[in-house]
Every structure is written in structure tokens, then in C-alpha cells.
Amino acid sequence: MAVMDRAGTGTQQTQQTQARTRTRLAPGKRGAGVGVLLALLATVVWSGSFVATRGMADSVPPVQAVFWRWVIAAVAVSPFAARQAWRQRALIRRHLGYTALATLFGVALYNTLVHQAGLTTSASNMGMIMAASPVVMALYSRVGGERLGARRTFGMLLAALGVLLLVGHGSPVPDFAAGDLWMFAAALSFATYSALLRRKPAELGGLAFLLTTFVLGTLMLAPAYAVSVTLQGGFALTPGTGGMLLYVGVMSSAVAFFAWNKAVSVIGAARAGVVYYLQPVCVAGLGLLLLGERTGPAELGCMALILAGVSLGARR
Template sequence: MAAADRRTSTPAPASPEPRTSQEPRTPPEPRGRRHAVAPGLALAALATALWSGSFVTSRALGDSVPPVQHAFWRWVVALVVVAPFGARRAWRRRALIRRHLRFVLLASLLGVTVYNTLVNQAGVTTPAAAMGMIMAASPVVMALLERAGGVRLGARRIAGLLTACTGVLLLIGWAGGGAGGASPGAGGPLGAGALWMIAAACCFGGYSALLRRRPAGLDGAAFLFTTFLFGTVLLLPAQGVSLAVQGGFTPAPGTVLPLLYVGIASSAVAFFAWNRAISLIGPTRAGVVYYLQPVCVALLSWALLSEPTGWAQAGCTALILGGVVLGAGARR
């Protein structure tokens, strides 16, 4: 009887209270995710800085190395650098790669075959600083694609995105207005070079958003080697046409050293850092950091190519940096 009384006196578990409208709709980021923010931002910043140099080399080699050949040899160098780390890993995961072949081919096409070829084509007529400005449209593409995938961006991140985007648009308008003699490219802001860069920005934004779907078993080194290999193979027909129509280029320190830079630093190192950053903080937050690229490109083109700069550009740079700081924080 006493046991029965104890059983009946045990309080029933409280039923969960209904959710109120004041409760946050989006849970706070997990502790491990928060700890990954700083390394992710640092890796995104490293990739952005290294890619900034590739815009300078695209402009510098525009008159000496045909765009397709520039891209082809860039990826050959990158493939050689990554092979010791990723070839064996990729071979062990060949069954996984076959199962996700469409994903791998699309990532290779957007991020390797097409993206850099378009950038090199733009470099024939477009100043490096203007290329970096136009390329800053890619974070908008990343955010739109991520939102289309069902990811809530948060008010703070959207505000940072818009603030940095405003700075970039003002920077483009400043250059297009001819301040300091700068001009985004042959034919003005909407010249052929600018159109090539807009297409490149869309490709890179699509590639970055696509990284969210990378198979879990395909680690960074294996993924890089696979995409570099497939992307280089996809470039082979265009490389053959370029050699037949335009002829080759003369190897010299002025051509070989820039190709080594873009192959090692702007490809192998930068893509590994960027892909890792995406896995840690997502494409939208990494895309906000990517807004630093026009700032880095402007400084490098001023220092190495003597392209003009001025106070208006410095003001736009401050606006971009403020947007990066605002949008790179925790989602709210």
C-alpha cells in the first residue's frame, strides 16, 4: 500500500510550454561553431589576400600570355603542388567521387575551368583595381544562393553585407567617374572587360555556394586534387584551340614567376583556405570577408602597377571594412 502511495504521489513530468512570440526563432550558434568563427574568418581573409594578387598577375600578363593558356598553366602548377597531398586520398575515395560525379564536375567547371579563364580574359583590357571591384559582386551571389537553400542570414549579417556592398558600389562609381584617371576598362564601366568580370563573379559565387554540398567523406586535399584535375582536363580543348590560333608564349622570368605565384599561392593555398573557411563559417559570412578583395587589389595595383588611388578610394575602403566587421560577427 505504501509502495502504491509512493507511485501515485510521484509528480507527472511537466508538459512543454507552448512557444511564445518573444522566443528567438533561430537558436544561438553552438559553442563549437562559435569557436570556429575566428579560424574561418582568418582563412577567408588569407584566401582573399592571395587571390588579390592573381588579379594583378592577370593584368600584368594580359599582353604576353593568352588568357586560356594563363589559366591552363596555372592549374597545371596547382595540380603538381596538390598531388603529393591529395592524389592518394582521392584514389582511396574514387567510389565516393563516382557517386557524386555531377557535383564534382560542376564544382570543377565553375571554380577551375571557367572562373579564372574569365578573369584572365578581363585582364586583357581591364585595370586590376576595377577587376577587384567588380568581383566583389560575388558575395551577393553567395548570399542569394544560400538564402535560396533555406539558410536564414540574420539582420546583422544582411546589414554588413549591404554596408560593404555600398562601399564597393561607391568605389566602382568613383573609378567609373575617372577620379585620378582610373577607368574600369575599355569602353567604360560596362565595357567588355567588366562583363567578363561579372560572369566570373557569378561563377565564383556559385562555386562557393556549392561547397555546402561537398560530400562529407571527401576531405579538403582530395577535393582540391579532384577538382583541379577535372578542371584542367576540361580546359584541354580550349588550350589546344588557343595554341593553334594564338600561338604559345615565350617562357621568361616575367611570365614564369607570375604563373608560379598563381599556381601555388592563388590556387593551391588560397582554394584550400577558402574551402576550409566555407566549411567552418558558411559562404555568406566568408563572402562578407571577401569584400576586402577590392581593397587589397587596389593597394597591390597601386604598389606594383602604378594604378592611381586617392582619398575617395580610402573612404570607400573604410565603409567596406565597417561592413566586414559588422557582417562577420554572430548571426542575429
Template sequence: MAVASDQTAPAPSSHTSGTSGTTLSAPIPRNTALGLALAALATLVWSGSFVTSRALHDSVPPVQHAFWRWVVALVVVAPFGARQAWRQRRVIRRHAGFVLLASLLGVTLYNTFVNEAGRTTPAATMGMIMAASPVLMALFERASGVRLGGRRVAGLLVACGGVLLLVGEGADVGPGDAWMIAATCCFAAYSALLRRKPAELGGAGFLFTTFLVGAVLLLPAQGVSLAVQGGFEPSYETVLPVLYVGIVSSAVAFFAWNKAIALVGAARAGVVYYLQPVCVALLSWVLLGEGTGWGQVLCMGLIVGGVVLGAAGRR
């Protein structure tokens, strides 16, 4: 689940009213294009973290994988966020409930559940299940009064249809699926929550604080894991993936995702997130040798088409 960005006002409307009362269509605002690009970047990076969770399933216990991920991320973000977090400490205390909930959903629970799922579930299947999160994001936004628009709903349905067909193409259902469903719910709730982030909570400071609180919340589980499972052996095969998820999948991806939501909202960013099963399937095929058939390729094309349609506008 980031260097969170300062809350940015919603992008201006794509329609401009003239003095005659007519309405003219305008190009997609620059902020909207940037938000979609950042959402795509975060989606690609997080796809790699699913592959990493699967690759480390028998060498690094899930809780330890999550804990060290956030410790690494905390170290990376500290030069940018620690001082800002200290300056806004009174604001953080004032919004302690919001910060605690964001940390629990986006840091403590989400990635721990993903790592648990990776013990038994193929990476491609994890990505397919995770693709349900945009539907939940859209529902959360709609429940809060945000109008989605016909084009976005159509894109959501097209991409969702592609995901369902992709799952039907041969997803190997395993016991880790329940963990991935729980992770999906946590991520969707976290993304919807970000839209309501108080403007006083600065980006880097908010990110540092959520990483810190989330890692602290993981400490009891980390202690139990060390006592019961023992530590893992540091090696090239274990340390590099943990560094990847700590630096790229945490600091970089969370910054990009939080900024994307500030610019375009969780629903539109969620449509772009439908690209994740495509990215995960391709990466797992290249890096782990998990198969991808022609039927899956066609379904991926449907997903991409839905993303393009749904991300284009609100009409």
C-alpha cells in the same frame, strides 16, 4: 577558385541555454574565428592573382595562363591529394555530377574569365566587380534555407554600399567587364556549392580531383589557343607569375577558402570577401601604378566597416 578541406560541421551556436531557461551570450567560437581568418587569407591571395592577370595580359594568352596555373597547382597538390583521391575513387564516381560542376565553375571557367577580363580591364576595376559575389553567395544560401540574421545583412549592405561608391569614384569601364561579371557568377555559385559538398569527399582528394578535372576540361581550349595564338615565351616575367597563381592562388588560397566555407558558411565568408577590392586597389597601386584617390580610400574604409559588422555574428 582549392586544397579543399573535409566538410566540417557548422560551428556551435553562440548561445548556451542554462537549466533555468535563460540564454547567455558566448564568445565567438574558435572555429568561427579560424574560418574568418582563412577567408581573409584567401581574399588577400586572390587579390594578387587579379594583379597577375592584368600584368600578363599582353604576354600570356588567357587560356594558356589558366591552363598552366592548374597544371602547376595539380603538381603541388598531388603529394597530398592523389593518394586520397585514389582511395575515395568510388565516392568520387558516386558524386561525379557534383565534382564535375565544382571543377567547371571553380577551375575551368572562373579563372579563365578573370584572365580574359585582365586583357582590357584595370585590376582595381576587376576587384570592384568581383566584390558583387558576396551578394550572390548570400542569396544562394538564403534560397537554400540558411538564415542570415540582421547583423550580417546590415554588414552586407554597408560593404555593398562602399563597393558601389568605390565604383562610382571612377572605375574605368571596359569590354572586359562582361568577363568579370561572368567570373563573379561562377565564383559565387562555386562557393555556394561547396556548402553542400558530401562529407565522404575528403579535402585534399577533392581538391586534387577538381584541379585534374578542371585542367582536362581546359585542354580543348588550350589546343585552340596554341594553334591560333602560339605559345608564350618562358621568362622571368612570365614564369614567376604563373608559379604564383599555381602555387599560392590555387593550392593555398583554395584550401583556405574551402575550409572557411566549411567552418562559417558561404554567406559569412562572402562578407569577408568584400575586402578584395580594397586589397586589389592597394596592390595594383603599389605594383602596377594604378591610381587610388582619397575618395576611394574612404569607400574602402566603409567596406572594411561592413566586413567587421557582418562577420561578427548572426543576430
């Protein structure tokens, strides 16, 4: 009888634990709203990084810029993440293959492609082309079994149309520069990273995962950095380049990646990707504030389409 009682009690505790887990994995409206805000924060910060990346294009070789970006990011996040990473070192070793794959696409490859694109294309084009990545995110989510729904699909298509018209300056046929191909590769890499985030082991802490990817990304880039310094030489550290490296290292890496990873864990890659469509709008706004670039009626109309699509696609 005692054995049966203990078995019943164990079953009840297991059911309660599973119920609490389901509650955490199925956020309500408040949790979804926080997820959307986090995705928006990451999008705005990354929009500024395109301006900084373009500003460094003539003074800092791409691989060197990306290498120091992750060194700075690792230093910035260490005070908050080092203790958790040390406690979970066994988990990190167990899931090292997954973490290395996510690092390759989200840290090493994606950002190198972005900085390479900054050599031959404008910050506005970089932002607009990166807005294509939510389409790939949605396809990954659909293949993974996630139901997109009619409203979210329509919102995604509406936002995609706005991006297409914006890139084509009002024409559905885009007019790309040579460097824009690097950005398409970057968009694919970032979408792959976002899809991988949905498979992050639940027991692995967000900060520990973040610090691990930053350190692994730096190690992956170290050989290419050594080759770049040997062939191209180093760069002069000025207040301008130092400030831009700090921005992309602290804000665009430590802050934005933490916000994006958390957003994807709460609302999923597909819904976070819809918010990411705001990238061209944010870049255009920063271009107006920082570079004095004007936005005409056609661009405003395209941005209205993007905003309408995001509003539809981001709602539950």
C-alpha cells in the same frame, strides 16, 4: 533481454555519434574565427592574382594561362592529396557529377573569365567587380534556407555600397569598361561555385576534392588549349611569365582554393562572402605597393565603408 540491451546500446551510440557530428557542424567562436581568417587569406592571395593576371595579359593567351595554372596547381597539391584521393577513389567516382559541376564553375569557367577580363580592364576594376559576388552568395544561402540576420544583412549592404561608390569613383553610377562584363560573369560563376561547396559530401576529403577539381579542370580546358595553341601560337616562357604562372598556380590555386573551401565549410558561403568584400581594399593596397597607384580621400572613405560592413557581417 540481451537483444534489448544491444538495441539500447546501439541507440545510445547512434545518439552520441549524431551529437559529435552536430558539434563539428556547428563551430564555436574559435572555429568561426579560424574560418574568417582562412577566408581572409584566400581573399588576399586572390587579390595578388588579379595583378599577376593583368601582367600576363599581353604575353600569355587567357586559355593557355589558365590551363598551365591548373597543371601547376595539380602538381603542387599532389604530394599532399594524392594518397587521400587514391583511398577515396570510389567516393570520387560516386560523386563525379557533383565534382564536375563544381569544377566547371570554380576552376574552368571562373578563371578563364578572369583572364579574359584581364585583356581589357585594369587589375583594380577586376578586384572591385569581383566584390559583387558576395551578394549572389548571400542570395544563394537565403534560398537554401540560411538565415542571414539583420546585422549580417546590414553589413553586406554597407559593404556593397562602399564597393559601388568605389567603382563609380564616388558616384553611385558605375563607370564600366567593356571588359568589366567578363568580370561580372566571373563573379556569378565564383558565387555559384561557393554555393555548391556547401553541398560537398562530408565524407569526401578536402584535399582529395581539391586535387580532383584541379585534374578535371585541366581536362576540361585541354580542347580549348589545343585550339588556342593552333590559332594563336604558344608563348615565350620568361622569368616574368614563369613567376606569375607559379604564383597563380601555387598560391592563387592550391593555397587559396584550399583556404576558401575550408572557410566555406566552417562558416558558410554567406559569411565568407562578406570577408570577400575586402578584395578592393587588398587590390588597392597591392596597387600602391607594386604599381605606385595612389589612393585619394574618396577611395579611402569607400574602403572605410567596406571595412565597417565586413566587420558587421563577419561576426556571429
